[in-house]
Amino acid sequence: MTDYIEQLLQVEIDASDFATFERFLPEHVLNDPVSFIDTVREQEGDLIEVKDGRIGDVAFPALTAADPQRTVYLACGYDSVRMLVGMQSSFYQDYRDSMDILMGEKQLAGLNPPEHKKYRALVSSAFNMQSLSKISADLIDPLVDALVLEVSNKERAELVQDIAVRLPILLIGHIFGLPIDKYGRFAKLASQLMTGMTDFENGLIASQKLKEMLEEVIEEKKRAPGEDLISKLIQSEVDGETLSDEDIISTCRALVPAGIETTTRALSTLMSVIIDNPEQMDQVRQDPKLVPAAIDELLRWNGPAPVIPKRSMESIDFANVSVPANAMIFVYLGHANRDPRNWEHPERYDLNRSRQHHLAFSAGPHLCLGNQLARRELETTLTQVLAKLPKLRLDPEAPNHPIVGFNFRSCDQVFALT
Numbered sequence: 001m002t003d004y005i006e007q008l009l010q011v012e013i014d015a016s017d018f019a020t021f022e023r024f025l026p027e028h029v030l031n032d033p034v035s036f037i038d039t040v041r042e043q044e045g046d047l048i049e050v051k052d053g054r055i056g057d058v059a060f061p062a063l064t065a066a067d068p069q070r071t072v073y074l075a076c077g078y079d080s081v082r083m084l085v086g087m088q089s090s091f092y093q094d095y096r097d098s099m100d101i102l103m104g105e106k107q108l109a110g111l112n113p114p115e116h117k118k119y120r121a122l123v124s125s126a127f128n129m130q131s132l133s134k135i136s137a138d139l140i141d142p143l144v145d146a147l148v149l150e151v152s153n154k155e156r157a158e159l160v161q162d163i164a165v166r167l168p169i170l171l172i173g174h175i176f177g178l179p180i181d182k183y184g185r186f187a188k189l190a191s192q193l194m195t196g197m198t199d200f201e202n203g204l205i206a207s208q209k210l211k212e213m214l215e216e217v218i219e220e221k222k223r224a225p226g227e228d229l230i231s232k233l234i235q236s237e238v239d240g241e242t243l244s245d246e247d248i249i250s251t252c253r254a255l256v257p258a259g260i261e262t263t264t265r266a267l268s269t270l271m272s273v274i275i276d277n278p279e280q281m282d283q284v285r286q287d288p289k290l291v292p293a294a295i296d297e298l299l300r301w302n303g304p305a306p307v308i309p310k311r312s313m314e315s316i317d318f319a320n321v322s323v324p325a326n327a328m329i330f331v332y333l334g335h336a337n338r339d340p341r342n343w344e345h346p347e348r349y350d351l352n353r354s355r356q357h358h359l360a361f362s363a364g365p366h367l368c369l370g371n372q373l374a375r376r377e378l379e380t381t382l383t384q385v386l387a388k389l390p391k392l393r394l395d396p397e398a399p400n401h402p403i404v405g406f407n408f409r410s411c412d413q414v415f416a417l418t
Contacts, residue, residue, distance in 0.1 A: 002142065005143055008143060008174075008180065009146055009147075009150065011169075011180065011183040011184050011187070013165050013166055013169055013184065014161075014187075015160045015164070015165045015412075016412075017165075017187070017191035017192075018191050018261070018265075018410075019412045020405050020410060020412055021195055021197065021198050021408075022062075022198070022405050022406055025060070025406060026058060029058055030405065030406070031402055031404055032347075033334070033335075033406045034346075034347075035347075036055075036058070037074070037076050037332065037335050038335075040055055041076055041077065041335075045320055046075060046080035046081075046319040046320075047080070047318060047319040047321040048074045048075075048076065049071070049072070049073055050063045051072075053072075055074065060406065062197055063330050066096075066097040071323075071327040071328070072327070072328045072329075072330070073321070073328070073330070074332055075329050076332045076335040076336065076339075077319075077335065078336040078341065078343075079341075079342070080318075080319045080336075081335070081359060082336065084318070084331055085331060085359065085363045085366070086363060086364045088113065088365050088366075089113075089313065090313055090314060090316055090318075091310040091311065091313065091329065092112040092310060092311050092313055093111070093112055093116075093308070093309070093310055093366060094309045094310050094328060094329075095309060098196070098197070098309070101204070102193060102200075102207045102253070103193075103207070103250055103253040103254045103256075104250025104253060104254075113365075117365070119251070120365075120369060122233065122236045122251070123229070123251060123255075123369060127369055127370050127372065132372055135171070135174075135373075136376055136380070140167075140376060140380050143167060143170060143171070144163075144377075144380045144381050144384045145384060145388075147163050147166060148163070148381075148388050148389065150162065151163065151389065152388055152389055152418060154418055155417065155418060156395055156415065156416070156417055157415070157417075158413055158414065158415050159271035159274075159414040159415075160268045160271060160412065160413050160414055161413070163267065163385075164264055164268040164270070164271055165264050165267075165268075167263075167267060167381065168260045168267070168377065169183065169186070169187045169264075170183065171259070171377065172255060172256075172259045172260050174228075175228065175229050175255075175259075176252060177217070177226050177227075177228025177230050177231060178217060182217070185213065186210075186213065189206050189209055189210045189213065190210075190256045190260050190261070192206035193207055193210060193253070193256055194256065194261050197407060197408075207253065210249075210253055210256075211249050214230075214248070215245065215249070218230060218234065218245055221234055230248065230252065233247075233248045233251060255370075257305070258369065258370050259370050259374075261304075261408065262304040262305045262374065262408075263370075263377055264304075264410070265405075265408055265409060265410030266298070266299065266304040266374060266378060267378065267381060268410045268411040268412070269298060269403055269409065269411055270295075270381060270382060271411065271416075272411040272414050273294075273298055274382070274386070274392065275392070275414055276394070280294070280349070280351050280352075281294075281386060284351070285390070288386075291382055291383055292375075293351050293352075293355065294351045294382060295378045295379050295382060297349060297351045298349070298378070299337075299358060300337045300338075300343075301348075302403050302409050303333060303334055303337060304409055304410060305333075305408060305409075306333045306334025306337075306360075306407070306408075306409060307331065307332055307334065307406065308331050308362060309330055309331070311327065311328055311329065312326060312327045312329065331362075333360060333362060334409065336358075336359045337360060342356070361374075389418055391417075392416050392417070392418055393417050394415075394416060394417070395415040395417050399413070399415070401413055
């Protein structure tokens, strides 16, 4: 184990900071929102109008627009959702009321043509296959190996704390080129930033503090650039102009939900899948070529970020509804991936099902930029856990570990015996 990996293992990260923050939802919706939406869909179709932040008798505080005059919908159903995310000229990303404020106006997920293509190209070099191969060898493989080794030395483990929350934070910190002494603070601010979904003031405070941290790092990189993403952004140009510090900060802040929040939650769900599906995991252990299929099914079954916001750019007829211009449309990727009209027994985790294209990472121009990095983290973790923890099993004395959430799906804790 290198000194660098040893230092990373000492970084303090608290899994409770990344716990589900949607506890205000009724338990039946929190546990199984797809079934709830299925019931409404039978009456209203694939485009469900959300009135005053409510679907039926359930309040969804996150499914609102800042302007109360805007019409708001939830889009569901595989065919409708796949069509909608591909209609870039008719439906733009719309984070103006949320992430654009918290992350900055140049945050990648909220950009649309023509800016989106330019800024995506700047960041994409950090996530291409060449970069991915290097970071896998340099960090992902040895770090996952070290994290799993630590778990193997315990009699009992809490896998979300020990693995799921640690890997993404340490990896994105490395990609940014942060000094290791800032990782712990970075983790805390990253988690607080995402609470802006339900506690906007707290999110704004975290956004400002993260900006101040990144400003310090940017100044350090200007004096002594490295091979990290921030150094590359400082040297990059868009239309012949270098990026402002604010543009760089917005780009980095946007990678918190893209590279940390979602992957942390996906890894926590993976821990639950490993514990709850011993027969299927034995199948993967015997045939490691099944690892990609196991991860693909995980993402379909319970993807970490199942809802994305868009807006209609014109009046348009869609899914048998006359949608006005500037309507807010929350696209329910999670329902598309469990649409009973498209998948047989969609509520089951089944790595042996026939593979179909799912939408866990969306599709089209806004296909998640870090999807290959996330897959690599998940596949490496599954491979290492199955190989080095062959006796890993549910702790019968531990509390249940449901996968919960609407806007974000994850498991807060997974207790296991090693």
